[in-house]
Amino acid sequence: MLTSRRGITALLAVPMAAALLISCSSSGDGTSTDSAPTSTASPRATAEAGADAGAAEADAEEPTPGPELVKDAFAGLQATLNDSCAADCAYFLGRVHEELDELDRAMKADPKGPGHFPEPIAWIEKLRTTLAGDTTYPNLKKHQTLLISTRDRINTWMQGHPDDYR
The missing domain is CATH 1.20.120 (Four Helix Bundle (Hemerythrin (Met), subunit A))
Known part of the structure; x- marks a missing residue:
């Protein structure tokens, strides 16, 4: 249950972070203010990568029985x-x-x-x-x-x- 919550959180955080990045890197007229290439990854691929990272993070936090x-x-x-x-x-x-x-x-x-x-x-x-x-x-x-x-x-x-x- 905890892992699925983290996965959902990761799924929600990725689009929010992307929106923030876009708003911070564009000027008022919609043009980009920096010359860095933009990502061509789809939102789904980005969300899946975020979910995989969230799951890996959750696994790393769980103590190994010993x-x-x-x-x-x-x-x-x-x-x-x-x-x-x-x-x-x-x-x-x-x-x-x-x-x-x-x-x-x-x-x-x-x-x-x-x-x-x-x-x-x-x-x-x-x-x-x-x-x-x-x-x-x-x-x-x-x-x-x-x-x-x-x-x-x-x-x-x-x-x-x-x-x-x-």
Whole structure:
């Protein structure tokens, strides 16, 4: 979806830029003020070139899955280990949930494949099933024990697999 929006934006930007260029390079009587040759490319060819450039730009911006994703996601999860519900329980539980989701996505995108992380992915899936899509504070609080135990189990599992996060 994001790529198609960028493609549309690129398609719209090319004719607008061409119109601006034409208006800036012509005098009031319609004659050109510079001696540079004009392009003979059709608007469609110009738009297609802009769309191709937009797609290439979108591809260049997307991160390539790699071990860094798991490492970074696990670091985020570990940052929750010394926190608790004492200060702001809603924030804390929401953050643990977000960090687990991020780690799940990173493990599934890892070049080693999701089969390399079967236990953590299964534990997160069990949590996801239990939450049934309800990530409101009351539901996270209701399932706080499962949420925190999932985080702790994954932390222990990852400690036993240091090559996956160092």
